[in-house]
Amino acid sequence: MHLKRVKIVFVAAAALVLFSLVGCQSTGAVARGWSGVAVTQADVYVATLEGKLASINITTHNRNWSDYKVLAPAPSGINALIPSCSGSSLPVAIYGTPATIGGLIYIAGYDGKVIAVTASSGQERWLYPRSEYLAPIVGGIFVSGSNIYFGTSKGEVYALDAATGDLKWKFQAGDKIWATPIVDNGVVFIGSFDRNIYAINADTGVQKWKRAIDGTMVASPVVKNGVVYFGAFDRYCYAINAADGSLKWRSAMAENWFWADVIVAGENVYAPNRDGNVYVLKITDGTLVQKISVDAPVSSSPVMVNNSVVVISSSVPNTPDRAVMYSIDTTTNTRRQLAEFTEKVTAPLSAGNGIIYVHTDNDVLYAVDAQNGTKLWNLSLK
Amino acid sequence: MTGIGQIWDLVILSPLINVLVIISSVMLNNFGLAIIVLTLIIRVATLPLTVKQLKSTRAMQAMQPKMAEIQKKYARDRQKLAEEQMRLYKESGISPAGCAIPMLIQFPIWIALFQAIVRALAAVPEDFMNLSLHLYTSWPVVYASVPLNPSFLWLDMATPDKFLILPILVGASMWVQQKMVTITSTDPKQRQQNQMMLWMMPLMFAFFTLQFPSGLALYWIVSNLFSIGIQYRITGWGELIPVKQVVSNTPTMDTRFTKRNELQSGKTDSDGEKKS
Structure with missing residues (x-):
């Protein structure tokens, strides 16, 4: 009897531990999203951690319309039998920063759906695909001309008509794509988990070239003067000739992944790393100019404001929530602390009209003065 | 913390x-x-x-x-x-x-x-x-x-097995393991508890496997099979393959397991006599 009691207690404890470790999600953690902020003259658009698209007036800090909620797919299989674990009870994670053009805002969900919403009223304009779902979308949407471009976790790159959502073309890469594509001079550049960066004709979807690198790539590349710059998981930064994919240079090795996008400013490339440093590399040959400590890992893509690169570093798990925003002067390569938050930040930074927008992991939107770091306003997105 | x-x-x-x-x-x-x-x-x-x-x-x-x-x-x-x-x-x-x-x-x-x-x-x-x-x-x-x-056999290690083979294997291997350690009791209350234990764990973990990544299910299966092997080495098949009662009087647990082990190791014949 005594032994049985012990056993029952252990079974109960094991069940509790398992549930607390893994929760209802099959993957061990809930996909929450880390959308950045799309900035226009009068408004900002951000996808909340509750799977909603919010439109906020910059002047009044009020919502322009009720948040547009992305509907989760109907639960299937065993999930349909478990109310607390069913898909309908969980919001759709949105990782990509909303894109906006021509009066429409585009968001892509982790459920594999791309949605166009009218900027004026928050009404749904179109969905892609109409009825089915693509593989989870982690990267954002890039708008170029009359098309939008995005990649999926099945390694597909899609080009859709921005106005109608009709499919223009589809390209298949070798593995997952979590990066946001960029289009420059009629060519789509996008990296994949298959350790290649692809150049694809933006009109036809035909591969122009692909370049093997030694690591996975989730950052969006930056193209400047015919050269593609990016960092990868092999801890190197790369410069690739946009015309033919030939390697221009590969930088010195960092100590962790390059997750965030790089910024090209003046004669240098600024590459934030998960090792808590920003690597300043010479644009011509990748030589390390300077390594600037920002004290904690950086996963948020930085922004350029005037002559400064603004970076935010965020504390690691199991430590108190903290994020610090730094401004790096590109003429002197000196850092200056702009602002501090008692929250973690994973989302990329955005800027407009001298204001930096920060979407924290607690789903709060901050507007920070780029000059002096003053927090101008904040708004809970919950 | x-x-x-x-x-x-x-x-x-x-x-x-x-x-x-x-x-x-x-x-x-x-x-x-x-x-x-x-x-x-x-x-x-x-x-x-x-x-x-x-x-x-x-x-x-x-x-x-x-x-x-x-x-x-x-x-x-x-x-x-x-x-x-x-x-x-x-x-x-x-x-x-x-x-x-x-x-x-x-x-x-x-x-x-x-x-x-x-x-x-x-x-x-x-x-x-x-x-x-x-x-x-x-x-x-x-x-x-x-x-x-994440690919292994027909599985994506990061997602649940959509063919439901792993949940069955997890449940079955756990049931076998539980059955091997369960003792048949004459006390109805304890027998009921034994039965509950025998089915609760396997069903619970099979249910988890429906939700969890296949990688975890693989870990459970391997771990269970290892436990079954060790259990067999120490106590034999236990109640999984019950041995006929060989002692006329109500046996103690000790004598039953000793007898079972002897039988499995070929030291005695079916009448309990030691082989020459």
Whole structure:
């Protein structure tokens, strides 16, 4: 009897531990999203951690319309039998920063759906695909001309008509794509988990070239003067000739992944790393100019404001929530602390009209003065 | 809590994750094989504890009839009951904590292995991002191996098995393991508890497997099969393949298991006579 009691207690404890470790999600953690902020003259658009698209007036800090909620797919299989674990009870994670053009805002969900919403009223304009779902979308949407471009976790790159959502073309890469594509001079550049960066004709979807690198790539590349710059998981930064994919240079090795996008400013490339440093590399040959400590890992893509690169570093798990925003002067390569938050930040930074927008992991939107770091306003997105 | 979490990550979780990644690299980037190998390594490393726990458990079970007698005899005298129970433990050379302590020591190791698999699988972007913080910067092979290839046989290690084969295997292997340690009792109440234990764990874990990544299910299956093997070596098939009663009088648990082991090792014939 005594032994049985012990056993029952252990079974109960094991069940509790398992549930607390893994929760209802099959993957061990809930996909929450880390959308950045799309900035226009009068408004900002951000996808909340509750799977909603919010439109906020910059002047009044009020919502322009009720948040547009992305509907989760109907639960299937065993999930349909478990109310607390069913898909309908969980919001759709949105990782990509909303894109906006021509009066429409585009968001892509982790459920594999791309949605166009009218900027004026928050009404749904179109969905892609109409009825089915693509593989989870982690990267954002890039708008170029009359098309939008995005990649999926099945390694597909899609080009859709921005106005109608009709499919223009589809390209298949070798593995997952979590990066946001960029289009420059009629060519789509996008990296994949298959350790290649692809150049694809933006009109036809035909591969122009692909370049093997030694690591996975989730950052969006930056193209400047015919050269593609990016960092990868092999801890190197790369410069690739946009015309033919030939390697221009590969930088010195960092100590962790390059997750965030790089910024090209003046004669240098600024590459934030998960090792808590920003690597300043010479644009011509990748030589390390300077390594600037920002004290904690950086996963948020930085922004350029005037002559400064603004970076935010965020504390690691199991430590108190903290994020610090730094401004790096590109003429002197000196850092200056702009602002501090008692929250973690994973989302990329955005800027407009001298204001930096920060979407924290607690789903709060901050507007920070780029000059002096003053927090101008904040708004809970919950 | 933060400090404990950091120590846990530094001392237990991160080493396990890196070892898992390296094994995956050695296994030609096959994460399924890596899970199998690491599970076996951990189970072999903790084998002395497992054996101690199984032996203690078996001894405790064998003692149950005597314990039941004492409980019945001293049902109204709690102090005397406690004294007699302690005396029985002492006479039998058994510590009540003998089966619980090894289990308690192994429990954090299992949790760490569980967490390492979940972290290395990194099925959602948040997990994947944090995986970088566990990787050893001085080991280039670790960085070269990530992200891990989640494909193994028909499975994606990061998602549940859509063909439901793994939940069945997890449930079945756990049922076999439970059945091997279950003792048929004459007490209806205890028999009912035994039956509940026999079915509850397998069903619970089969249910978990419907929701959890296949990598975890693979770990459970390998771990269960290992336990079954060890259990067999120590106590035989137990109640899984019941042996006919060979002693005319009501046997004690000790004599039953001794007899079963003798039969399985071929020392006696079916009448209980020792073979020449």
